[in-house]
Amino acid sequence: MALKKKDLLGIDYLEKAEIEEIISTAESFKEVSTRDIKKVPALRGRTIVNLFFEPSTRTRTSFELAAKRLSADIINISSSTSSVVKGETLLDTARNIEAMNSDMIIVRHSMSGAPMILAKALKSSVINAGDGSHEHPSQALLDLFTIKERLGRVEGLNIAIIGDIAHSRVARSNILCLNKMGANVRLCGPATLIPADIEKMGAKVYFRPEDAIDGADVVMMLRIQMERQKSGLFPGVREYSRFFGLNQERVRLAKEGVIIMHPGPINRGVEISTEVADGPYSVILDQVTNGVAVRMAIIYLLTEGRGAI
């Protein structure tokens, strides 16, 4: 089966069976990246546009490599070098791209909901590569893939997500995804960075990281955005690091064989210590490797069975 919708806007819009299909397809695509010739002809002749209105290395490169390894043609547009600086609206930019017969647009934007506006207006498939503090579905899917690959299952696992929950689209997509797959999600961070009523999404809130990590199978650290300190949401980087940073002492509280994840880019010595980030439990670089395979699966499955666009 292919995906039911034209677009991938968030985990919220995916059924469990669709998530499983993406993961199993990604398992097949992972092998392609290990070959000498890292390319299959599946999407030959398709045109994909990376439309990024926010800085990104990992996600943009990962989508670009995924498209190229599927033989699609991909071009990159970043807001700083485009007509956006001349005052063109998001929709006008996208309509102009589509007028050049694009098949798929991968969009990152600081406003939550921007990809949905494009999805409704365009015939092209739209992939949300991160919108504001809403969702980052491909990140949650590659996290899921990495957990399944390392631990063999997801159902019943205790997964702690620690950091700035309030502003994190990665956290939101992961809470939705892990819940659909039957994991127990624990959230932890300074009270000012935990939204009220977040437990309604199906997660348990802890205010001490020791409690969240205790017996956890997976610990997922979020990047602390330095600009939040200026807005007074937490007193200081050093204090944050002392109370919430992941160091070896705290890792010892987790279950044996715990895996440590981080969506990147990491602030060494702030939310995660160097010993932990580079330590034996860290799967941070596996996440990056798996990201390409998962994005190949997403692009492939959104194209499959859709006819000429």
Add this chain to the structure above:
Amino acid sequence: MKIKAKVMDKDGIDRALIRIAHEILERNRGTAGLALVGIRTGGVHLARRLSENISKIERVGVPVGALDITMYRDDIASRKRKTPMGKTEIGFSVTGMTIVLVDDVLFTGRTIRAAMDSLMDFGRPKAIQLAVLLDRGHKELPITADYVGKNVPTSNKEAVKVRLIEEDGKDEVLIMEKAEG
């Protein structure tokens, strides 16, 4: 769909695979530089059985690989896939080898075209040969099997169902007829 005829049973399939094993050895003068690559899913089981037969005859094993050709198909946009994409596992270098591709049914030849493209991305085989359990005709590309279990001319309205013990619990090849209307 109803069963129109059973064209091969377990003994028939066993005998065909023993004969094909002998033919492969005769034509390639032994097992040197030889490898079998099955096309998922039926072809992989048949490739393993051929490899067992060959090692019984020659007392030498030949490497077996598995190929999933979904990513090489020419009909991604129009096709509604029913089976999930499988893994490609070729644990040896294909460069300089004589590769016998193994599939259950030869029909239009498009699967074989995709399999050859896929194989070429792994290296440069010395030669590629094709073994199929059943050749049902209607080829759309200039592709012919080197080793054939059975030739069964079929009509386009018919479908061929190959059942293998590994997947379906029994060995048989059936010709199915699509229901009227």
